[in-house]
Amino acid sequence: MSVKIYGDLGSGSLRRVITAAKIMGVDYERVNVDLFKGESHTPEFLKLNPHGLTPVLQDGSTIIWEASAINIYLADKVNSPLLGTTSQERYEVLQWMFWSGEQWRIFSTLTFDERVGGRVMGKPEDTAIVNLTLAKIRATAAVLDAHLADRPFIVGNGLTLADIDIAAPFSQAHRTKLPLNTFPNLAAWQQRLLDTVPAWAETRRDLDDRMDTFLNALDITL
Ligand SMILES: N[C@@H](CCC(=O)N[C@@H](CS)C(=O)NCC(=O)O)C(=O)O
Missing domain, CATH: 3.40.30.10 (Glutaredoxin)
Incomplete structure (x- = not known):
């Protein structure tokens, strides 16, 4: 079943x-x-x-x-193996997943709420919130960028759930206008995922279709 x-x-x-x-x-x-x-x-x-x-x-x-x-x-x-191939890797994957929820994705979610959700509701963006979220994202992206300088994936040599969790903000990044592409290793890693993980590219197309159709129907250009 x-x-x-x-x-x-x-x-x-x-x-x-x-x-x-x-x-x-x-x-x-x-x-x-x-x-x-x-x-x-x-x-x-x-x-x-x-x-x-x-x-x-x-x-x-x-x-x-x-x-x-x-x-x-x-x-x-x-x-x-998405949870790691050794016990050590499994804990590293979990470490990055927990970190991602608490210290990383939350700030892109808040930016989405202000810049996309707010726009749909006809509410102006709260600049204090967005200034805070973008500062947090920049500081954290710098650490990720350094981490990815000499490795292809977040943990070990292959894709894990840590990559999928940490890549999430890229899903809406061109709508939320996150400064992620100013971090070269982070941007290269994201491109690597799109190029080497067909499911990541496929789900991006589905997500973009859904969001674009919805926003176009409301005549919203972000
Ligand atoms: N931390 C949660 C986030 C869940 C979440 O924020 N889901 C959003 C869509 S991305 C939702 O269902 N929102 C519905 C609503 O707020 O009404 C997870 O990783 O599953």
């Missing part, structure tokens, strides 16, 4: 799960949750995730929310 993955193709968080599921060859069914229509806040959906956030995974009676936790669950289920 295939697992169900709930989410909207325009979501960078869903993209992390769909990318990993495709790489791991997981048999899944995507259940569409239209975030632009607020479908993650229906009483029925809130039974799956009381936070009203996607993605959510349902595997029989197992329900998991948070993209990183879903990816770890799936990687364990199929014994995938």
Whole structure:
């Protein structure tokens, strides 16, 4: 029986799960949750995730929310090298995934809320928030850029879930206007993922189609 993955193709968080599921060859069914229509806040959906956030995974009676936790669950289920190939690597992958949630993606999410979400709602960008988020992103991107100076991936010599988590801000970067491409090793790593991980390129096309169609319908140019 295939697992169900709930989410909207325009979501960078869903993209992390769909990318990993495709790489791991997981048999899944995507259940569409239209975030632009607020479908993650229906009483029925809130039974799956009381936070009203996607993605959510349902595997029989197992329900998991948070993209990183879903990816770890799936990687364990199929014994995938995406969680590292040694015990040491596994802890490094987890270290970067936890760091990514707390110190990295949060600032691009906040920038998205201000620059894209706010625009859709007709609210002006709060410059104090954006100044803070961009300063945090620049400082952290500099560390990532140095880390990637002499290695092709975040951990070890192959793609892991750490790459997928840390690459997430690139999903909306040209809409949020994040300064990521000013960091050469970071930009080269992102291009390497697009060139060598077909699922990462495929999910980008799906995400861009979904976002562009939605924004064009509202006549919004970012
Ligand atoms: N930390 C969560 C983030 C989840 C999240 O922010 N999901 C967004 C889409 S990217 C969402 O479902 N938003 C719906 C809403 O806020 O109404 C994860 O990694 O899964």
